[in-house]
Amino acid sequence: MTKLKSIRAFAVLAVAGGVAFGGAAQADENAELIVNGEIKLVTKTAAPDHLKDAVDTIYSGWLFRETGTQAMQMDDFVNPGMLDAEAGIELYNAVDGTEGKSCASCHGDIAEGMKGLRAVYPKWNEAAGEVRTMEMQVNDCRETRMGAEPYKYISREMGQIVSAVSLQSRGEPVNVAIDGPVAATWAQGKELYYTRTGILDLSCASCHEENYGNMIRADHLSQGQINGFPVYRLNNAKINQVHDRFKGCVRDTRAETYNPGSSEFIALELYVASRGNGLSVEGVSLRN
Amino acid sequence: MADGVKPRVKAPSKAAAGEAVVLKTLISHTMESGQRKNKDGSLIPRSIINRFTCDFNGKSVIDVEMHPAISTNPYFEFEAVIPETGELKFTWYDDDGSVYEDAKQVTVG
Numbered sequence: 001m002t003k004l005k006s007i008r009a010f011a012v013l014a015v016a017g018g019v020a021f022g023g024a025a026q027a028d029e030n031a032e033l034i035v036n037g038e039i040k041l042v043t044k045t046a047a048p049d050h051l052k053d054a055v056d057t058i059y060s061g062w063l064f065r066e067t068g069t070q071a072m073q074m075d076d077f078v079n080p081g082m083l084d085a086e087a088g089i090e091l092y093n094a095v096d097g098t099e100g101k102s103c104a105s106c107h108g109d110i111a112e113g114m115k116g117l118r119a120v121y122p123k124w125n126e127a128a129g130e131v132r133t134m135e136m137q138v139n140d141c142r143e144t145r146m147g148a149e150p151y152k153y154i155s156r157e158m159g160q161i162v163s164a165v166s167l168q169s170r171g172e173p174v175n176v177a178i179d180g181p182v183a184a185t186w187a188q189g190k191e192l193y194y195t196r197t198g199i200l201d202l203s204c205a206s207c208h209e210e211n212y213g214n215m216i217r218a219d220h221l222s223q224g225q226i227n228g229f230p231v232y233r234l235n236n237a238k239i240n241q242v243h244d245r246f247k248g249c250v251r252d253t254r255a256e257t258y259n260p261g262s263s264e265f266i267a268l269e270l271y272v273a274s275r276g277n278g279l280s281v282e283g284v285s286l287r288n
Numbered sequence: 289m290a291d292g293v294k295p296r297v298k299a300p301s302k303a304a305a306g307e308a309v310v311l312k313t314l315i316s317h318t319m320e321s322g323q324r325k326n327k328d329g330s331l332i333p334r335s336i337i338n339r340f341t342c343d344f345n346g347k348s349v350i351d352v353e354m355h356p357a358i359s360t361n362p363y364f365e366f367e368a369v370i371p372e373t374g375e376l377k378f379t380w381y382d383d384d385g386s387v388y389e390d391a392k393q394v395t396v397g
Contacts, residue, residue, distance in 0.1 A: 077298045080361050083316050087292075237360050 033062055033282075035074055039171050041280035048277040050178060054209055060279050061222040061231075064213075065288060069234070073286040081163060081232030081284035084239045088164025091157060097148025103161075106145060111168055118169035118281045122270045124181045131185045133266055134162050135241065153261035159239035163230045163284045170283035174227045176273045189271025192264060198253030204272070224249075226269070227276040228285030235288060242269050293317050297378055299392040303370040311342065314363045315380050315388065321356040337362060339381040345374040370394050 033041040043060035051058070062070060076082045092103040092110050107113030121134045132140070135158055139150035151158040178186045196203045207216065208224030215221070229242045243260035246268060250257040258264040298312040315337060322334025336356055342349040349368045368376070373396045380388040 077296070077312055077314065078363065078365075080314075080363075083361060 028067075029059075029063060031063060031067075031070060033060070033070070033074065033280075035170070036076055041171060041282055042173065043279065045278045048274065051275055054205075055223070058225060058276060058279055059212070059223050060276075060282065060285075061225055061228055061287060062282065062285060064220045064222040069286065069288050073282070079232065079284065079286050080237070081230070081239060081286060084160045084232070085163040085167045085284050088160035088162070091161050092164055097142065097146035099145065099147040101146045103141065106141075110164060114165045114168040116169050116172055118166040118283075119172040119175050121176070122182075122266060122273065123177060126181075131182050131266055131270055133242075133261075133269055134165060135243075135261065136266075138162065138165075154241055154244050156238075159230055159241055162241060163239055166230060166281065167283040169281040172281050174273060174276045174279050174281060176270060176277060178270075178274045182270060185267045186270055186274065188264075189267035189269070192268045193271055196253075197250060198255030200253045202253040204249070204268075223275075224272065225276040225279060226272050227279040228282035228287070231285045231287050233287050239284070242272075291318075293382070293386070293388060295378065295380055295388045295390045297376075297390045297392055299376055299394065301393065302395050302397075305396045306369060306371060308367045308369050309394070310365065310367055311376065312363070312365045313340070313342075313378055313390075314361060315340075316361050317380075317382075319356075319358055319360045319362065323356065335383050337380050337382055340364060341379045342366075342368070343377045343379075344368060344370070345372070349376070370396060372396055 029044070031043075033043045035041065041060075041062075043063050045058060047055050047058050062073060072078050072080075089110055092114075095102045095105075104110065104113070117134065121137075122131050124130075125132045125137070128140075135151075135153055138158065138161055139153075142148040142150050151161070193204045196206070204224060207221050212221050212223045226242050226245075229245070230239050231245070232238070233240050241260070243265045246265050247257045247260060293316060295315045296313065300309050303309050317337050318335065319337065320332055320335040322331065322336075324332050326332055334356060336354060336358065338354050340350075340352045340354065340362070342351075350364075350366055352364065354362065374394060376392045376394060378390045378392075382388070
């Protein structure tokens, strides 16, 4: 009897706690993310039009983390992801492949050549007639322009180069296109977002739309925004790319996952990115 | 010397006499614990930074002994009282005998 009572008491609490920050003491909805005391990032803003029926406000995952974790992202010296971004800048400038070129040979200085790109990816590539993620674009350049071996989609080098490129867009609002030639891919991504998978029968929306702000055991559920990617996770002490995280989430529903770089994850990345239109690119963010 | 090791220090260049300043240090290092195994089942040999020290004008500020449970890229943040103009010297000792150093000048006045 006692046991049942405590479970029922918990259920009442959970309902009273409600959604969006109600149940969790560690998150302050109005915390401001200012990196190095100078770069102010938008972590909370009005939802884009296509999302208005589902949520009013979109929140960066940074807001859902504990204050100590939040502080680590506010100083580049303390953020371990910056080490990978630095390594990525070295890769960007390093000559590789049969053509004797580096990324910089065509694109120039990374601060100029790569500025603003993270904010608009994934995007339509007219010549190839497909939606491309940043990782796909990196490998296309390596193969066709540099004559170099492509990186593995999820790999240390790919994580580093994507970190370096993303950092050049830090502070710019996410602004991926969802209409025109990408419309079909975007719709596929939306479908996947709301499709339940696995033994636990969960969709992305089950946690990140219907229950963000609530606790899932010891974890504080965020909206699942990807504006901060690539992200350095304290959990595995490395840079995590978007498809890496998707794979982890789908696996947690106890389903067979799609592969990183698959058409399903590309579509899902486009859709999830569009849910964050308006939030700042955080370059290399830091999460638990 | 292990691969990709790079010491970094963030320290103020100026301080008031007797002021406690915040020092941040980080060294990129894999900190291989010696407990993990390769895909073929053999142990990956231990390779960590086992000691870190900071001196100010030859006087010890901090002396840290490290063990295999310390995570990759060890980060230390601590305070030091700066009595006079001088040099902060930071030293990291690797299992393989390598010693990595960095120094920062702090001016009082």
